[in-house]
Amino acid sequence: MKRTILVVGILTGYSWATAGVAPFTAFSYCLVAFPCVAFVAAYTRMGGLSTDDVKVREYFQRRAGGATLSTVAPWMALLSAAAALEIVGLMLGGRSTSVPTLSTTVDHLLAERWERCLFCLAWLLAGAFPLHRLWQQFRTGES
Amino acid sequence: MLATALWSVLLVAGVLLEVLGRLRPNRVSTLNRAVAMIERRVSGRVVLILLWALVGFHLFARYTIPHS
Numbered sequence: 001m002k003r004t005i006l007v008v009g010i011l012t013g014y015s016w017a018t019a020g021v022a023p024f025t026a027f028s029y030c031l032v033a034f035p036c037v038a039f040v041a042a043y044t045r046m047g048g049l050s051t052d053d054v055k056v057r058e059y060f061q062r063r064a065g066g067a068t069l070s071t072v073a074p075w076m077a078l079l080s081a082a083a084a085l086e087i088v089g090l091m092l093g094g095r096s097t098s099v100p101t102l103s104t105t106v107d108h109l110l111a112e113r114w115e116r117c118l119f120c121l122a123w124l125l126a127g128a129f130p131l132h133r134l135w136q137q138f139r140t141g142e143s
Numbered sequence: 144m145l146a147t148a149l150w151s152v153l154l155v156a157g158v159l160l161e162v163l164g165r166l167r168p169n170r171v172s173t174l175n176r177a178v179a180m181i182e183r184r185v186s187g188r189v190v191l192i193l194l195w196a197l198v199g200f201h202l203f204a205r206y207t208i209p210h211s
Contacts, residue, residue: 018203019203023203023204023205023206023207024204024205028203028204029200029204031203031204032196032199032200032203032204033200035199036195036196036199039192040192043192048188049185049188049189050185051185060179060182060183060188061183063176063179063182064176064179064180064182064183065176065179066168066169066176067172067176067177067179067180071168071169071170071171071172071176072172072176072177072180074160074163074171075160075172075174075177078153078156078157078160081153082150082153085149085150085153100147102150103201103202105147105150106202107206107207110202110206116202116203116206119202119203120202120203123195123198123199123202123203126195127195127199
Protein backbone atom coordinates (compact mmCIF):
# COMPACT_ATOMS: atom_id res chain seq x y z
CA MET A 1 0.00 0.00 0.00
CA LYS A 2 2.77 2.41 0.99
CA ARG A 3 4.65 1.48 -2.16
CA THR A 4 1.57 2.16 -4.32
CA ILE A 5 1.09 5.60 -2.75
CA LEU A 6 4.77 6.36 -3.31
CA VAL A 7 4.61 5.29 -6.98
CA VAL A 8 1.44 7.32 -7.64
CA GLY A 9 3.08 10.31 -5.89
CA ILE A 10 6.17 10.05 -8.07
CA LEU A 11 4.06 9.67 -11.23
CA THR A 12 1.95 12.69 -10.22
CA GLY A 13 5.08 14.79 -9.73
CA TYR A 14 6.44 13.60 -13.06
CA SER A 15 3.11 14.44 -14.75
CA TRP A 16 3.14 17.93 -13.25
CA ALA A 17 6.69 18.51 -14.55
CA THR A 18 5.81 17.17 -18.02
CA ALA A 19 2.65 19.31 -18.15
CA GLY A 20 4.69 22.46 -17.50
CA VAL A 21 7.14 22.05 -20.37
CA ALA A 22 6.48 23.80 -23.69
CA PRO A 23 5.51 21.43 -26.52
CA PHE A 24 7.70 20.74 -29.58
CA THR A 25 10.90 21.16 -27.53
CA ALA A 26 13.65 18.58 -27.13
CA PHE A 27 12.98 18.54 -23.36
CA SER A 28 9.29 17.73 -23.86
CA TYR A 29 10.22 14.83 -26.15
CA CYS A 30 12.75 13.57 -23.56
CA LEU A 31 10.19 13.76 -20.75
CA VAL A 32 7.78 11.57 -22.74
CA ALA A 33 10.51 9.26 -24.07
CA PHE A 34 11.91 8.47 -20.60
CA PRO A 35 8.82 6.63 -19.23
CA CYS A 36 8.35 4.92 -22.62
CA VAL A 37 11.88 3.48 -22.51
CA ALA A 38 11.66 2.67 -18.77
CA PHE A 39 8.32 0.88 -19.08
CA VAL A 40 9.33 -1.08 -22.18
CA ALA A 41 12.60 -2.12 -20.49
CA ALA A 42 10.78 -3.27 -17.34
CA TYR A 43 8.08 -5.04 -19.37
CA THR A 44 10.70 -6.86 -21.44
CA ARG A 45 12.68 -7.79 -18.31
CA MET A 46 9.57 -9.32 -16.76
CA GLY A 47 9.12 -11.42 -19.88
CA GLY A 48 6.16 -9.48 -21.29
CA LEU A 49 7.58 -9.67 -24.81
CA SER A 50 8.89 -13.20 -24.52
CA THR A 51 7.75 -15.63 -27.24
CA ASP A 52 8.82 -18.88 -25.61
CA ASP A 53 8.10 -18.35 -21.91
CA VAL A 54 5.22 -20.76 -21.20
CA LYS A 55 4.23 -18.98 -17.95
CA VAL A 56 3.87 -15.66 -19.75
CA ARG A 57 1.88 -17.24 -22.58
CA GLU A 58 -0.46 -18.95 -20.12
CA TYR A 59 -0.89 -15.72 -18.18
CA PHE A 60 -2.05 -13.81 -21.26
CA GLN A 61 -4.30 -16.71 -22.38
CA ARG A 62 -5.92 -16.77 -18.94
CA ARG A 63 -6.48 -13.02 -18.92
CA ALA A 64 -8.35 -13.11 -22.24
CA GLY A 65 -10.78 -15.60 -20.66
CA GLY A 66 -13.59 -16.56 -23.01
CA ALA A 67 -13.14 -13.60 -25.37
CA THR A 68 -13.81 -14.58 -28.97
CA LEU A 69 -13.97 -12.64 -32.22
CA SER A 70 -17.75 -12.38 -31.94
CA THR A 71 -17.70 -11.00 -28.37
CA VAL A 72 -14.97 -8.51 -29.35
CA ALA A 73 -16.77 -7.50 -32.58
CA PRO A 74 -18.71 -4.56 -31.00
CA TRP A 75 -15.41 -3.04 -29.83
CA MET A 76 -13.94 -3.50 -33.29
CA ALA A 77 -16.98 -1.77 -34.80
CA LEU A 78 -16.55 1.13 -32.35
CA LEU A 79 -12.85 1.39 -33.16
CA SER A 80 -13.63 1.36 -36.90
CA ALA A 81 -16.18 4.16 -36.44
CA ALA A 82 -13.59 6.22 -34.53
CA ALA A 83 -10.98 5.58 -37.23
CA ALA A 84 -13.46 6.60 -39.96
CA LEU A 85 -14.31 9.84 -38.12
CA GLU A 86 -10.61 10.60 -37.65
CA ILE A 87 -9.95 10.01 -41.38
CA VAL A 88 -12.82 12.35 -42.35
CA GLY A 89 -11.44 14.98 -39.97
CA LEU A 90 -7.95 14.61 -41.45
CA MET A 91 -9.32 14.82 -45.01
CA LEU A 92 -10.98 18.11 -44.10
CA GLY A 93 -7.67 19.60 -43.04
CA GLY A 94 -7.24 18.27 -39.52
CA ARG A 95 -7.96 21.57 -37.80
CA SER A 96 -11.53 22.02 -39.02
CA THR A 97 -13.80 23.39 -36.30
CA SER A 98 -16.87 21.68 -37.77
CA VAL A 99 -15.28 18.24 -38.12
CA PRO A 100 -12.30 18.17 -35.74
CA THR A 101 -9.99 15.21 -35.43
CA LEU A 102 -9.74 13.50 -32.05
CA SER A 103 -6.49 15.30 -31.28
CA THR A 104 -8.03 18.72 -32.09
CA THR A 105 -10.93 17.86 -29.80
CA VAL A 106 -8.60 16.70 -27.05
CA ASP A 107 -6.40 19.82 -27.43
CA HIS A 108 -9.26 21.82 -25.88
CA LEU A 109 -8.94 19.64 -22.80
CA LEU A 110 -5.20 20.25 -22.59
CA ALA A 111 -5.30 24.06 -22.40
CA GLU A 112 -4.52 24.29 -18.66
CA ARG A 113 -1.50 22.79 -16.94
CA TRP A 114 -3.57 20.86 -14.36
CA GLU A 115 -5.62 19.33 -17.19
CA ARG A 116 -2.47 18.19 -18.98
CA CYS A 117 -1.17 16.87 -15.65
CA LEU A 118 -4.32 14.75 -15.15
CA PHE A 119 -4.17 13.36 -18.69
CA CYS A 120 -0.45 12.67 -18.35
CA LEU A 121 -1.01 10.88 -15.03
CA ALA A 122 -3.74 8.77 -16.65
CA TRP A 123 -1.34 7.96 -19.50
CA LEU A 124 1.47 6.98 -17.13
CA LEU A 125 -0.89 4.83 -15.05
CA ALA A 126 -2.13 3.15 -18.25
CA GLY A 127 1.49 2.23 -18.95
CA ALA A 128 2.31 1.25 -15.37
CA PHE A 129 -0.79 -0.90 -14.81
CA PRO A 130 0.20 -3.81 -17.11
CA LEU A 131 3.64 -3.79 -15.47
CA HIS A 132 2.10 -3.95 -12.01
CA ARG A 133 -0.23 -6.76 -13.07
CA LEU A 134 2.61 -8.77 -14.62
CA TRP A 135 4.83 -8.21 -11.58
CA GLN A 136 2.04 -9.22 -9.19
CA GLN A 137 1.31 -12.32 -11.24
CA PHE A 138 4.87 -13.61 -11.07
CA ARG A 139 5.36 -12.58 -7.46
CA THR A 140 2.28 -14.66 -6.59
CA GLY A 141 3.51 -17.44 -8.85
CA GLU A 142 6.86 -17.58 -7.09
CA SER A 143 5.52 -17.73 -3.54
CA MET B 144 -19.66 20.75 -33.88
CA LEU B 145 -21.32 17.69 -35.40
CA ALA B 146 -18.11 15.68 -35.18
CA THR B 147 -17.54 16.75 -31.58
CA ALA B 148 -21.01 15.37 -30.83
CA LEU B 149 -20.11 12.19 -32.75
CA TRP B 150 -16.97 11.76 -30.64
CA SER B 151 -19.17 12.08 -27.55
CA VAL B 152 -21.58 9.49 -29.00
CA LEU B 153 -18.65 7.10 -29.53
CA LEU B 154 -17.49 7.69 -25.95
CA VAL B 155 -20.98 6.96 -24.58
CA ALA B 156 -21.21 3.88 -26.83
CA GLY B 157 -17.93 2.66 -25.34
CA VAL B 158 -19.26 3.10 -21.80
CA LEU B 159 -22.47 1.25 -22.75
CA LEU B 160 -20.47 -1.60 -24.29
CA GLU B 161 -18.46 -1.89 -21.09
CA VAL B 162 -21.64 -2.02 -19.00
CA LEU B 163 -23.12 -4.60 -21.39
CA GLY B 164 -19.92 -6.63 -21.20
CA ARG B 165 -20.21 -6.77 -17.42
CA LEU B 166 -23.92 -7.69 -17.52
CA ARG B 167 -23.69 -10.24 -20.35
CA PRO B 168 -20.10 -11.48 -20.54
CA ASN B 169 -21.05 -14.28 -22.97
CA ARG B 170 -22.34 -11.82 -25.57
CA VAL B 171 -19.92 -8.89 -25.32
CA SER B 172 -16.38 -8.75 -23.95
CA THR B 173 -15.41 -6.01 -21.53
CA LEU B 174 -12.68 -3.64 -22.73
CA ASN B 175 -10.23 -5.42 -20.43
CA ARG B 176 -11.00 -8.80 -22.04
CA ALA B 177 -10.88 -7.30 -25.55
CA VAL B 178 -7.44 -5.81 -24.85
CA ALA B 179 -6.33 -9.11 -23.26
CA MET B 180 -7.34 -10.89 -26.46
CA ILE B 181 -5.01 -8.61 -28.44
CA GLU B 182 -2.29 -9.22 -25.85
CA ARG B 183 -2.35 -12.98 -26.44
CA ARG B 184 0.11 -12.49 -29.29
CA VAL B 185 3.46 -10.76 -28.88
CA SER B 186 2.73 -8.69 -31.99
CA GLY B 187 -0.48 -7.48 -30.32
CA ARG B 188 1.44 -6.45 -27.21
CA VAL B 189 3.98 -4.58 -29.34
CA VAL B 190 1.18 -2.75 -31.19
CA LEU B 191 -0.43 -1.73 -27.87
CA ILE B 192 2.90 -0.45 -26.52
CA LEU B 193 3.51 1.55 -29.71
CA LEU B 194 -0.01 2.96 -29.55
CA TRP B 195 0.52 3.97 -25.92
CA ALA B 196 3.82 5.69 -26.76
CA LEU B 197 2.25 7.43 -29.78
CA VAL B 198 -0.56 8.81 -27.59
CA GLY B 199 2.03 10.10 -25.11
CA PHE B 200 4.11 11.89 -27.72
CA HIS B 201 1.06 13.24 -29.50
CA LEU B 202 -0.64 14.61 -26.40
CA PHE B 203 2.25 15.77 -24.22
CA ALA B 204 5.09 16.65 -26.59
CA ARG B 205 3.14 17.80 -29.65
CA TYR B 206 -0.03 19.45 -28.33
CA THR B 207 -1.28 22.86 -29.47
CA ILE B 208 -3.31 25.15 -27.24
CA PRO B 209 -6.43 26.42 -29.09
CA HIS B 210 -6.67 30.22 -29.48
CA SER B 211 -10.42 30.71 -29.24
